[in-house]
Amino acid sequence: MNDKQDKDIAERWQLRNIDEVSMSEGELIDVLATGITQCESFCKSRYLCGDDSCRCIRSVFPHPAYYAEYQKLCELKDKVVAYVTLHQIGE
Ligand SMILES: [Zn+2]
Numbered sequence: 001m002n003d004k005q006d007k008d009i010a011e012r013w014q015l016r017n018i019d020e021v022s023m024s025e026g027e028l029i030d031v032l033a034t035g036i037t038q039c040e041s042f043c044k045s046r047y048l049c050g051d052d053s054c055r056c057i058r059s060v061f062p063h064p065a066y067y068a069e070y071q072k073l074c075e076l077k078d079k080v081v082a083y084v085t086l087h088q089i090g091e
């Protein structure tokens with residue numbers, strides 16, 4: 001895939017109709033549990049298409065809305081982990 005193709009695909013992915021794709025809650029939770037392992041080192045696609053739509057993100061999420069949902073869940077997870085950690089220290 002060349003740079004232009006990557007950008008085109010990212011654009012199409014951004015504009016996708018959410019009714020045409022689906023991702024179950026279970027799948028989303030699986031990703032939350034394992035995390036997104038790609039993108040750790042330099043990601044050319046991220047550089048070309050932006051943090052929110054590089055090919056690593058696109059390969060996991062069928063639509064940007066699911067990625068947004070995932071990010072919300074991540075924040076929530078961090079809060080829960082922080083709370084639990086605090087609570088354990090307090091005991
Ligand atoms: Zn990436």
